[in-house]
Structure formats: structure tokens, C-alpha cells
Amino acid sequence: MRREVGVVIDRRGRVISVSVADAKGTEFPDLRMGENRLAGFHLLHTHPKGGALSKGDLSTLFLKRLDAMAAIEVQHDGRPGLVHAAHLTPPGTVGEEEDWRILPPAQPFEIDEFDLGAQVSALEEEIARAARTREAKKDHERAILVQVDQGEFDAEERLEELGELARTAGAEVVYRELIYRRNLKPGTLIGAGKLEELTSKAYHLDADLLIFGQELGAVQAREIEAATGLKVIDRTQLILDIFALHAQGVESRLQVELAQLRYMKPRLLGAGAQLSRIGGGGGSAGGGAIGTRGPGETKLELDRRRINDRLAFLEKQLSGVSARREELRKGRSRNDIPVISIVGYTNAGKSTLLNAFTHAAEEPRRVLAENKLFATLRPTSRQGFIDGIGQVIFTDTVGFIRDLPKDLTRAFRSTLEEIGDADILLHVVDAASPGADARLDAVNRILEELGFVDMPTVVALNKADAADPDILTREVERTGGIPVSALKNRGILELKEALADAVAQVQRQELARQEEARAARVGWR
Numbered sequence: 001m002r003r004e005v006g007v008v009i010d011r012r013g014r015v016i017s018v019s020v021a022d023a024k025g026t027e028f029p030d031l032r033m034g035e036n037r038l039a040g041f042h043l044l045h046t047h048p049k050g051g052a053l054s055k056g057d058l059s060t061l062f063l064k065r066l067d068a069m070a071a072i073e074v075q076h077d078g079r080p081g082l083v084h085a086a087h088l089t090p091p092g093t094v095g096e097e098e099d100w101r102i103l104p105p106a107q108p109f110e111i112d113e114f115d116l117g118a119q120v121s122a123l124e125e126e127i128a129r130a131a132r133t134r135e136a137k138k139d140h141e142r143a144i145l146v147q148v149d150q151g152e153f154d155a156e157e158r159l160e161e162l163g164e165l166a167r168t169a170g171a172e173v174v175y176r177e178l179i180y181r182r183n184l185k186p187g188t189l190i191g192a193g194k195l196e197e198l199t200s201k202a203y204h205l206d207a208d209l210l211i212f213g214q215e216l217g218a219v220q221a222r223e224i225e226a227a228t229g230l231k232v233i234d235r236t237q238l239i240l241d242i243f244a245l246h247a248q249g250v251e252s253r254l255q256v257e258l259a260q261l262r263y264m265k266p267r268l269l270g271a272g273a274q275l276s277r278i279g280g281g282g283g284s285a286g287g288g289a290i291g292t293r294g295p296g297e298t299k300l301e302l303d304r305r306r307i308n309d310r311l312a313f314l315e316k317q318l319s320g321v322s323a324r325r326e327e328l329r330k331g332r333s334r335n336d337i338p339v340i341s342i343v344g345y346t347n348a349g350k351s352t353l354l355n356a357f358t359h360a361a362e363e364p365r366r367v368l369a370e371n372k373l374f375a376t377l378r379p380t381s382r383q384g385f386i387d388g389i390g391q392v393i394f395t396d397t398v399g400f401i402r403d404l405p406k407d408l409t410r411a412f413r414s415t416l417e418e419i420g421d422a423d424i425l426l427h428v429v430d431a432a433s434p435g436a437d438a439r440l441d442a443v444n445r446i447l448e449e450l451g452f453v454d455m456p457t458v459v460a461l462n463k464a465d466a467a468d469p470d471i472l473t474r475e476v477e478r479t480g481g482i483p484v485s486a487l488k489n490r491g492i493l494e495l496k497e498a499l500a501d502a503v504a505q506v507q508r509q510e511l512a513r514q515e516e517a518r519a520a521r522v523g524w525r
């Protein structure tokens, strides 16, 4: 036929299937691919045009975890020519042949000398040993990060931020890559070849999690998962996961579960077998695998029919909580204490600044501040004092991030709306990390989307202690912000003065408005 013919053979030497196809096109039986073992089959096929094992042959060997792969050249008269064979190498092998070892070409009668059985058991033993050491030392999921660069100016920063998110979620990042693609592939985003490369990386670095900086569609995620055998999550899922981890109190928990469920719904529908994986994590909010944690009782172990019920239930509960919150807000706005809302990018130092303002050095007034993204999910208010103004209320709230997932904005709307009740916004910027400008813009964009335009705003350029002096000077000029260090308690007085000015101005405007209204009423009568 002059076509490639292949036979899949099991360990007892039985022919499992015969295909007229190259290695990639060969039908393999359902592989009982346990984590730590090979497939239990090898492929023996012909190369009618001669030649050594092709790239496709070798990647099939690797991706299917075959026991071995062999190609027999076919001579003109149909007799067998040289035999080319290869097998996998143990994980962690470095050097030229990272994933496989190619044996020297042999004559057909020589291949009997090759003891495939011994080779396979040695290799499986090696893989199992690697797995045991891994289990022993592993308390973090090991992750590979992928950020597709489509020519954005901040692609590098996005990858950096993805790393921070992964770290906050408890992953150990073992490899990260910025992949330049002008055009994305519909199915796999970055193409099959790149996925193969990443699969190989994961094999050697012992990673089991692949995190994408782009949002993946349901079909994409499944396709990438099938191609790599890795657990695949995207940035949105990662952020939702962190929110789930940090959610405390009834409202935040409801909000997070609502956001997760809305995100998951289209992905669960039609997911089939996938469903079991999503439900697999479970455990308390603190436990479970990344991408599967949930604050709700159901931990996403929902069947499709119950999703809508659960969504409706959550929405109802949440609107109840929001209504009560609304009551509280009304009560508060009746007294005339100025409210200053602290907003800003996540990890900018908002909570630290709140602590500095209110001298909350010791518990229990101290609010949680830590080097984790989205440490604060629940708005927290503290009374403070500003010279010349008197009592004020500072409100610390959930941090922002560029491309805040829509499901989260929706679910956290009531929390975010509280920002609008403030008299003054205090926008905290981390001046010490690169990309302060981009983050400042991202925050302004989100504020705009929420409808908070033209609110009087004071900018605090925080982490001045760690910032590059030139950048700090530039930011002061660009934003008119006040350099401070919340951590070192520096610049706080100057910042309070700026806030006092802003509050005084707002109060003057308010007085003028009342005056005008009164004048109008008097004139009317």
C-alpha cells in the first residue's frame, strides 16, 4: 500500500489494534495511564519511505506515555530495513534528549536482543521513585504560568502579576513563559506544538497545574487539558479561587460563591466527565486544590440541574444582606462625619495605611494587612481624627486589579457601591512596583465603570520607602499625589493635611449648595 501501518502491542505481546496511519493517526486503546506508570503498550509501525523516527512519532511516544515506539523502514522489495526505536527517559532528565532516548538503528534480526520488558520496568520504577520523593516534599501545587503576548505594552507585568496571584493562591511557580502570538488559535490558544513543549516542561519540572493569563473558554480549557494531561485554569479562576480562600463573613462568602457559579455555569454545561474533576477539590475553604475551592456548602459539587436553583438562592440571600447593609448606610449618612474611602490596586497598602491612620498598632483594631493579593474582601470602617476636621470615618475595601473578572464585579457590586457613599476617595498607589501608571489607570477605569466619576480624590503614593526616587518624583508630578510610607509611618501628616483640604472643600461646596437651595426656596415664596 505504501502507507504506514502500525500495530499496538501490549506487554504480553498481544496485538491490540492495527491501523493504517502514521503514529499520530494511530488509534490507541483507552490508556489506563496512572500517574506513575507507562501506558502498557508499544507501537510498532512501518516507514515505507524509510527514515528515522519523526517528530510526530516521538511526540506520540511522549504524550501517550507509550512503553516504546519503533519504526521499521521498508525496502523496495517489501523486506524490512533498519529498525528505529525509542523510549521515554525518567522525569528530570536533562541534556539533549530530554524526553526520550533514541536507540541506535538496528537490523531487524537484532531487535530481539533488546529487552523491552526490563527497560519498561526500570523506567516505571524510576518514575515511581520520583513520584514518591515528590509526594514527600510537596506541600504546594507546582504550576507553570503562561501569558500570551499579543503586543500589549504590559504583557511582562501581566505575567509578573499572574505569578503573584498564583503565589497568593498557594502555588509554587516552577516555570513561566511569555508566548508571543499575534493570532490566537481557536482551539488551543497557543497551538499544539507549544502545548507539547509545555507538557514536556511539566514532566521534567514535576508540575501538574497550567495557569493561563488569558481567560479560556470552556472548550479551550478542555482541549488544552486533553492535549497536556495537566490541570488547566485561567486567571479568572485563579482570582475567584483567592477570593474563595479569603472570604470571611456571610456576605463575602455569598458573593464569592455567586461569582464562581456564574463563571462555572457555562463551563459545567456540556462538560461531561469534566464535572467530576471540578467537584473533586472540595474541603474547607482553606483546603482543596487550586481552582476548586469554594466557600459555599456545596463546594461546586453541583449537578447541572441544581446550578440554577443555587444561583437563584444565592441571589436572593445576597439581596437580603444588601438590603440590611443599605439600612445601615442610610443610618450612617444621617450623621455628618465625613467618610473617606480608601481605594486602590490590590496589595497597594490600603489596609496598612488604614492602620497607620488610626494608630491601630495593636489588636483588635488592627485590620489584616499582608503581602497577598485580595487580603481584604470585606469593607472595614474605622474612626479616625484629622486636625482641623475632627472625626472622620476611613473605609478600607476590596482591592482592584486590571481586567477585574466581570462575574466578580457583578457579585461584589453592593460592596463596591459603598465606595460611592464616601465624601472623599483616597487612592493608594504602590509607587515601589513597576507599572504604577498602568495600575493607577486600571483603578480609575474601574471607578469609572462603577459610575464614580468626579469624586474628589486624593492620591497617596505609598511604599515611598521602597520606591525609586526618580520614579517617585515623576509620579508626584504626574498625579499630584503625596508620597507616604504606610509601613514606616512617614508622610502621614502631610497626607492628612491634603485630606483635610479636600474635606474642607467638599464641606464648603455642600454649604454653598444648601445656601443656594434655601435662597431658591425663599425667592419662590
Ligand SMILES: Nc1nc2c(ncn2[C@@H]2O[C@H](COP(=O)(O)OP(=O)(O)OP(=O)(O)O)[C@@H](O)[C@H]2O)c(=O)[nH]1
Pocket (backbone or CB within 6 Å): 344, 345, 346, 347, 348, 349, 350, 351, 352, 353, 368, 369, 370, 371, 372, 373, 374, 375, 376, 377, 397, 398, 399, 400, 462, 463, 464, 465, 466, 484, 485, 486, 487, 488
Ligand atoms: N515597603 C513598604 N511596604 C508596604 C507599605 N505599605 C504596605 N506595605 C506592604 O504591602 C503589602 C500589602 O499591604 P496591604 O495593606 O495588605 O495592601 P492592601 O492594599 O490592603 O491589599 P489587599 O487588601 O490585598 O487589596 C504588605 O506586605 C505590606 O506590609 C509601605 O509603605 N512600604
Ligand SMILES: [Mg+2]
Pocket (backbone or CB within 6 Å): 350, 351, 352, 368, 369, 375, 376, 396, 397
Ligand atoms: Mg487590604
